[in-house]
Amino acid sequence: MALAPSKDTATAKGSASTRDASPARPPSRTPSRGFWSSTIGKKTVMAVSGLIMLAYLVAHVAGNLKVFFGPEEFNGYAHWLRVMGAPVLHHEWGLWIARIALLAAVGAHAVSAYQLSRRDIRARPTRYARKRKGSSYATRTMRWGGIILGLFIVWHILDLTTGTVHPGGFEEGKPYQNVIDTFSTWYGNTIYIVAMLAVGLHVRHGFWSAAQTLGVGNARRERVLRLLANGLALVLTAGFIAVPVGVMTGVVN
Amino acid sequence: MKLNLRVWRQRNSGAEGAMATYEVDGISPDMSFLEMLDTLNEELILRGEDPVAFDHDCREGICGACSLVINGDAHGPERTTTCQLHMRSFRDGDTVDVEPWRASAFPVVKDLVVDRTAFDRIIQAGGYVTAPTGAAPEAHATPVPKAAADSAFEHAECIGCGACVAACPNGSAMLFTSAKVNHLNVLPQGAPERETRVLDMVAQMDAEGFGGCTLTGECATACPKGIPLPSIAAMNKEWLRARRKVK
Ligand code: HEM
Ligand code: SF4
Ligand code: FES
Numbered sequence: 001m002a003l004a005p006s007k008d009t010a011t012a013k014g015s016a017s018t019r020d021a022s023p024a025r026p027p028s029r030t031p032s033r034g035f036w037s038s039t040i041g042k043k044t045v046m047a048v049s050g051l052i053m054l055a056y057l058v059a060h061v062a063g064n065l066k067v068f069f070g071p072e073e074f075n076g077y078a079h080w081l082r083v084m085g086a087p088v089l090h091h092e093w094g095l096w097i098a099r100i101a102l103l104a105a106v107g108a109h110a111v112s113a114y115q116l117s118r119r120d121i122r123a124r125p126t127r128y129a130r131k132r133k134g135s136s137y138a139t140r141t142m143r144w145g146g147i148i149l150g151l152f153i154v155w156h157i158l159d160l161t162t163g164t165v166h167p168g169g170f171e172e173g174k175p176y177q178n179v180i181d182t183f184s185t186w187y188g189n190t191i192y193i194v195a196m197l198a199v200g201l202h203v204r205h206g207f208w209s210a211a212q213t214l215g216v217g218n219a220r221r222e223r224v225l226r227l228l229a230n231g232l233a234l235v236l237t238a239g240f241i242a243v244p245v246g247v248m249t250g251v252v253n
Numbered sequence: 254m255k256l257n258l259r260v261w262r263q264r265n266s267g268a269e270g271a272m273a274t275y276e277v278d279g280i281s282p283d284m285s286f287l288e289m290l291d292t293l294n295e296e297l298i299l300r301g302e303d304p305v306a307f308d309h310d311c312r313e314g315i316c317g318a319c320s321l322v323i324n325g326d327a328h329g330p331e332r333t334t335t336c337q338l339h340m341r342s343f344r345d346g347d348t349v350d351v352e353p354w355r356a357s358a359f360p361v362v363k364d365l366v367v368d369r370t371a372f373d374r375i376i377q378a379g380g381y382v383t384a385p386t387g388a389a390p391e392a393h394a395t396p397v398p399k400a401a402a403d404s405a406f407e408h409a410e411c412i413g414c415g416a417c418v419a420a421c422p423n424g425s426a427m428l429f430t431s432a433k434v435n436h437l438n439v440l441p442q443g444a445p446e447r448e449t450r451v452l453d454m455v456a457q458m459d460a461e462g463f464g465g466c467t468l469t470g471e472c473a474t475a476c477p478k479g480i481p482l483p484s485i486a487a488m489n490k491e492w493l494r495a496r497r498k499v500k
Contacts, residue, residue, distance in 0.1 A: 029460050030460060031378065031453065031456035031457045031459070031460040032456055032459075032460070033452045033453070033456050033499075035496060037459070038455060038456065038459055038492075039425075039455075039458075039459050039464075039465035039466070040455055040465075040489055040492050040493075041496075042465065043465060043466065043489075044489075044493065116465045116467075119423075119464055119465055120422075120423035120424070120425070120464035120465055120467065121423075121464075122357060122462070122464075123356060123357050123358065123423055123424035123425065123462060123463055123464030124355060124356055124357065124421070124422060124423055124424035124464060125357060126355045127355070128322055128325045128350075128352055128355060129259065129272060129325070129350045129352060130324050130325035130350050131325060132325040132326065134420070134469065134470075134471040134474060135422075135469035135470060135471055139467070139468070139469050139470075140469075142467065205468075208468075209467070209468045211486070212468050212482075212483075212485060212486040212489065213468075213486075213489055214489065214490075214493070215486055215487070215489040215490025215491075215492075215493055215494075216486070216490075217483060217486040218483050218486060218487065219481065219483045222483070
């Protein structure tokens, strides 16, 4: 089937009686070698931006666990975030650099996820009569899980960064009390715990996927990559959920 | 054996299709799935009805023409081609759904026959070597490392059937394309086009309207030739490398 012109190859796999009904299907658009127009290029953007967010989450969970060492240490840590990089960096510059990088990562991730998802759905419009679940739960929930995470990020910032939707009096510079306020409401706990389960699932498939997308995965590294993905997912989910559980049980008060 | 078949019938690419039910009797467990369909077609012809159109050629698992989704599985419940699937894999009285490959890039031509020329155009975009190879050369003329030879051979097993696309929830052709790219890219004979091959074949694959890869792994599970999922990561690596090297 290799080198014949496409008009002839059209018949190679169609039985003779149906040949006239099948004009060779033309490609849907002109091929492009460009990075962003390629599905692999978009997926690379998704992988790199996902890994940037993942690195942030690892730092974030470590910081959050300081809540178990009391208000002084936790609030002190929040203060340090504002002076990190000093005296080279001006007050809050380090924090703003991180915020801008993260915002860019979320944007790039969401745009590539949206564009690829639309393309994927268009590429396979018809379902089979008998549906079979051929992949893992984490794999099948990447899109909905991602949407949940996107909504969570918005709520989370409005709750604990700007204080816009914070329950009780939000006090800047007093994150210890703010955290207790949020996790003293049933909905605060519910939203947060659901989102953290979503993070775990997303990272479980996402980390391993990113390794494949970036060409790091191979048969030999399969076990170690799966182990790392599951380990990261577990540490993130358990670490984040420990905080509301701590507040609910009165360990943090 | 007796089977209750539900088969996709569609007059031509423009027509609406639907599942039609047929009872097929007198099936031997030693028949292949295609022989079972032959039995049905003989009966349909005797009755003066239009026989069910399906693709087939070698009927020995090497050409890649046969292409049926059976009970939701590309090539059916065993890891083999439809022509090498035998009726002993089913039980008397079973209801069996038979559908064509489903993907926008593989439009239905008639009944169970789909147009897979998109694969041909992916091959034309780079699935060849330009080095004149002539007749089979002396085996040691071009030394090939054992690992590379094994890898090339593993990927050369792809028969271009398209089961990977049919099984993929995104209708992605990454497994097929990776088999073809890796097959030639690991060999010294394929080295002159190493970069352009992967860039052009991936560009053609995308232009054909196949979906992107979300690494569900359903392609590798369906592949009758055992092309493994890590082949996709290997192609991604080649693509990223080529992007850096080619302006
Ligand atoms: C704005 C919210 C988010 C959306 C809409 C989203 C959506 C998605 C989607 C649709 C995929 C592709 C799934 C697939 O290929 O099967 C994906 C992959 C990924 N996501 Fe997210 N996600 C979001 C947030 C996050 C966060 C917070 C992280 C950080 C841990 C993350 C890390 C990853 C990684 C590492 C991948 C793998 C990239 C690859 O497949 O190569 N995502 N995301
Ligand atoms: S990779 Fe496997 S399933 Fe896909 S076309 Fe080749 S042989 Fe068929
Ligand atoms: S008919 Fe050739 S592989 Fe099935």
